[in-house]
Amino acid sequence: MAFVASKGPSRRLHGVRRVWAGLSAGDRIVVLLFALIVSVAIAGPWLAPHPTMTADPAQRLLPPSLEHWLGTDDNGIDVFSRLLAAPRTDVTIALVATLLSVLVGAPLGVLAGLFESHPRRVLSLTGEGMLRLLDVLQAFPVFILAMVLVAIRGPGTENVILAVAFVNFPVFLRLVRSELLSLRQRPFAEAARAIGRSDLAAAFVHLLPNALPTVVVQLSVTVGFAVLLTAGLSFVGAGIRPPTPELGAMIAGGAKFMALGQWWVSLFPGLALGAIVFVCGLFGEVIGRALEPGASSAPRRRRAPPLAAAAAATNAPAADPQALLAVDRLSLIGDDPEAPLLETMSLSLRPGERLGIVGVAGAGKSLLLRTVLALPPPGTTVRGRVRFEGRDLETLPAAELRRLRGATLAAILPNAKAQLNPLVRIGDFMAAQIRAHVRCSEAEARRRAAKMLVAVGLTDPERRLDAYPHELSGGMAQRVCIAIALLHRPRLLVADEPTAGLDVTVQRQVLDLMLKLSKEQNVAQIVATRDLGIVAHYCDTVAVLEGGRLVEMGPVAAVLTAPSSAVTHRLIAASRGETA
Amino acid sequence: MRSLIYIGRRLLLLVPQLLLISIATFVLIRALPGDPARLELGPLAPQEGVDQLRRQLRLDQPLPQQYLAYVERLAQGNLGRSWVGSTEVSADLAVRLPATLELIIGGMLLVAVVLVPLAMVSAMPGGGIAGQLARKVSFGYGLLAGALPDFWLGLVLIFVFFSLLGWAPGPEGRLGILDVSPDHVTGMYTVDALIAGDLATFWSALAHLALPCITLAFVYGAPVFKMVRSSLESALKADYTLYARAVGLRPTTVLRYAMRNAAPPSIVMAGVVSGYLLGGAVLIETVFNLNGLGQYAVQAVTTADYAPIQAFVLISAVFTMLVYLLVDLAYFALDPRVSRGATR
């Protein structure tokens, strides 16, 4: 275990104990089961109550009884005793073979990864050649390759080990190579070069340790697979042969009796085989999780202290009769009921009003918008009410809610390119959106979509309709989302960071477009943003969130020139790049 | 245009791949100790027969010449003779291959008709009691499927459905002892029986195929099942699905779009699994005595009959390569980011 290796024996004990303490009850059971399998593999043959290799024709095919718990096989050998003795063969072969394949595969994988991207042409070609050879090797189905290898070299433990190792080493070669290549793309790999590490040193010091959890998980999967492969080879007579106790051969020995009704000879070895593979797989996942850094201590969410302003703002009366949107004592409860994600928020919006929502990251801006859209994250509970055009969104039937969304209640979500399904053409998506709300033909829907694309300033609308999202720039994708939002003359537009990720010269274009449409069609807006400048110039009112609470709300001019809460002060200073 | 170039290049790649495979199978047999001609003809063959084959294989000439002779023989469709059965390997294959194909196709059909829909239903949230049941079944299946050995599962199915319940025929082969095999058209008994209009034989062939196909689907369908479930789950959790719901698309449209995203990884996984199916058929055919390609190979291995082994290895590698070719083409067709390129 690399993370304790350099710390000496006393720290090692400490490390193991700490890992154990960090495990859940289920994980501990898995670890204990794995320990049980290893113990049986080591001590099984000595624990067997009956001889495991001596035939006794008088005891042939006895069903399970007190004397023979799991019955006897056609040689009159006690199945339970053989079952205790057999895992040693299977587990040893699987472990040794897996170890062999990782010892050969992993270093070759490092070489392949380093060679492949090396500027020297000889090396990059060598790396490429290794992979192409591997392709051919892997074209031969694993079981067949192993079977043929054993057939060529003859049965026997060493040959089975070699065959199993041979068919598995490409797995580790590929895994280590691809992990290495993807880790190299991560900034910390570049950081290692920037401080002066050589490529090779960076690979071993910084990259490989990060590939460890993946390799360990694969290791355990491979051990399980190797057990199955060994048993399969023995089952067809190309692996371990009787009288050596081995699970696959035991199943083969009982195979013909299965059809005759003597089920116990084959059933129990198969169950044992399944259990070994199953536990190996789970054990790998447990170890993989334990190897993740900081697995035992996740960062805690910071909570804002109770604020007087918060109480004042949340108690503000929300019963505005002309309100388009009225949020009344809204709370959003996540995993921890003591720390709600949103806490008793009340606010209201008149038709045509533009409200900006600001706050630091994690203040609850996006959660508020999602809750207003009646799309809270899974696993959360909503308390309080959201009324839109006088209707309670919480109690509205799903079908009516759907007809509302995208029509009178429109949404723009952050990073437009991620919002558009990469496999759906813009035109298909827009037409589906239109026809989900209005009865019209496909052709009519596409005509309307094209018209709207022109209205938001996109040229060549037919080409845009035919495009997939990856063929658009960020700014174009954002305009497409705005066009979708405006298709059905919305009364409220909910926009979460509508300009994040856009270049600054494009941001202004998008904001101006939204403002123009809002004014022309009297569309109310809720805009969540971390940029106070947007709020200052594109919104009428502003709400400041902190730690899931509404701490301040009012006309933009009042709040931004004479803020009453500390967080607003800090946000204003921060907008100038200064700390308050 | 772009797609034609892609397909052309991908097909072209097949040439070096097949070349390397033929070299690999060639080397595989040459790696054996002893005289390849003697190995192929068996220990009992007369010396002049062996000498004749030695000349035919150009064993007195350098290795490249020998390889050319090998390829020439392949090109003529001559895969050598099985010394145990003293038959042409190619003739044996014509009988055995359809049995294996029938098993593989039946297994994949089961995966497509039973496992994939189950995976999709269990990936969707809600769905009431049926949905909950589907999720429970799928959870249990996901846990078990990767761990159970296929050959053992086949035996258990035989015990339960043949010995205990008597619902299915025993491991007696592709047809009952009293059934007469239908006239050879495709070699697949179910198809041939239907062509001949012999319903009784059709049902018998189908019944004999049921348990082997279930075994194959249960064990080898698991990776496909898990991939369909997890990729649909992540597609349904993705930003674009939330957005599709936020703009009020119909639930059926939302689901249809998410399935498009789940399709490419699922198809790749199905392809990878298909590549393993010939290997899986080896064990299952042995258990059910189906007399297909896999069982043929097992018999050849146990009797050190090298010509059939060589042929089988070659066929399975070519099969895998062709499956991967289909996967690549399907992926190309399904994902516009591959087929239409990225602009920036």
Next chain:
Amino acid sequence: MTFAPLVQVAHLSKRFRLDRHHYVGAVNDISFTIGKGETLGLVGESGSGKTTVGRCLLRLIEPSAGSITFAGADLTGASAAELRALRPRLQLVFQDPLASLNPRRTIGQTVAEPLRLHTRQSAAACRAAAAEMLREVGLDASRFDRYPIELTASEQQRVGIARALVTRPDLVVLDEPTSTLDPIMRAEILDVLERMQAALGVSYLFISHDLTAVERLSHRIAVMYLGRLVEIGSTRALMRQQDHPYTRALLSAVLDADPTKPIPPHVVEGEIPSAVNPRDECPFVGRCPIHIPVCRDAMPGMADMGGAHFAACVRAPELVRGAL
């Protein structure tokens, strides 16, 4: 304020080959200097090539053409060994603080690593120096044995800064160090950077698309567009008067948080064009509101606008006179 030169970049270019006929002209013929203890802000939108300039400066990317002189030594011709010896003097701070830290090493290990590589100090001495540097960037000793994911984004970026400064470098390239942070964290990081420059006399190349941050930290500002340098000058002069229409557009896009200040009208439409096989013309010509036919003939040279202020625009003199 004038600075003795530390870095001189002359005619730097970087092309990324796409295929036989296409290449991306990420950086085209750029020259500038950075003085000792000076901060040069390098501003531009995505795709302008500013990040590539930073990487070339550290030779993390090999330049295609041009020369870089660092403290009198030719950096472009430096061998791998010479480069390694220079590494402690040339450092980098990354855009994404979490991703730039090895998740399996404690922040103490991360910050001590450059010292262990480049000095002969004992492990204990390196640890002590690292702890001291962490304290200076505002992280207390209790953080020393933590893993990166246990810290806030602001703390993570301080670790990145500490790692860069622990070898007392002469130059640190700051590659968008605040762009993934929220405004309050951004301000904290700017504070740290400013304080550390005052304490250590280090030079910064501050790469950012965030004009507010650049304005606060930089002595001079260079503006890039589509792989070209279009304007460079002192921060004060450039903020008062922009001599290139693109710089104007960039500045007009910044929205002040004060609602009483009028918002400048925005002047450009469209988006940054592709950098594949760039033509020899003004890169901004397609979006420029004041372009004239001659702009398409060749890339305009850098014109001296006085006071060490340069702009690459044929109409710059008219802009300065206010004739446009």
